[in-house]
Amino acid sequence: MKNKNLFDSFNNAIKGIIYAIKSERNMKIHVAVSILVLFMSLFLDLTKLEFIVICFSIGMVVTAEIFNTAIEEIVDLITTGYHPKIRIIKDVAAGGVLVASFISLIIGYFIFFDRVSTGLETGVERIRQYPMHIAIIASVITIIMVLVIKSFSPKYTPLKGGMPSGHAAIASSITTAIALWSSNINLTILCLILLFLVIQSRIEAKIHNFIEVFVGTIIGFIVTLFLFSIFYKP
Template structure:
């Protein structure tokens, strides 16, 4: 084989691989979520003094989730190409592939917990102590401001109704505002984690109910969390 053909074959192989990565990002919703969370985790890791072995564990966990999702997509497309009718073996193939993604995702959660729990506990105690110097009634003010902000943004974007649909998700905004308020009023990482899990479930229910898109719930979550932090900071400044 000539050297030129060998180089061309390598280039084509790389192009095909990159096209596969881009396809999953463009057309697979779960992959978008995986990439978003990966970017967030990697950015957060920059603020912690992770050792080389800890960084390797983090990168391996992220890579495992992405690879599993890509294999899952490949298996789904292959099954769909072979048959468009229901078949028990086709269902088993898709379910097993999806199960592999779930195992990889759970593994990444456990690894993240092991790596960040102690570091986040120390940091959150210091950060929360400076922010939470405020009265409990600030939480009520926060909720009211979130609701007003949601209605205003929906009016500006002319989407949905004040209580349903549109940009941003009011339920997600309120859920994450409450979760953030709980975080800022307590030093317990477990309580904060449970609050955010409930907030994520609220946002997920809006997506599953086809009331909001993924990005509408993300916008609502960011809006609610940021308003809560701002309100508590202002309250701490004047207390």
């Protein structure tokens, strides 16, 4: 079915990614490893080029696994019995994922090997010096948690409605980060007003109920507070 607008395109694309994660064990592994690698890379003082290469490698593996899942779904749709050609198609698709994973493993080895033992302490100090990094990490983790929780709902849409409210979660995360970073009561109050307006607009538009925005707000607050309490040293 054709998407009505750009919003629906993004929404359905995210639903496709979540379906692949929920239905494929290997996809769960790839995503878990990808999150771990991205988290580690923030501690290891990588250059911009190295970080871009890491992101490209992760994207390559995840994309290959998504295409592999799509091919398997198509094959299962058009046939119900066993056929040698079907087995070959699935094996070739899986082989593409294996090649992408192997290349990414080599790239990761050369980038991370010399830094794991020597760069960890330097990386932690860099993060402490740049609170913006902590705020970005907190926002990303908050988004991931919201999408994961939403994926368990039988009638979910990643970008609209459902438990919990993603808008409230992100707004809460940003508000908490600014409050902890700035230690400025006036700025914090302004951010709280904006957070309240976000929550009020989601409820008034009947996109979320109070419980959904409340849970989203708590998620954003706890994730951000936890990361700042560990890494931020004013």
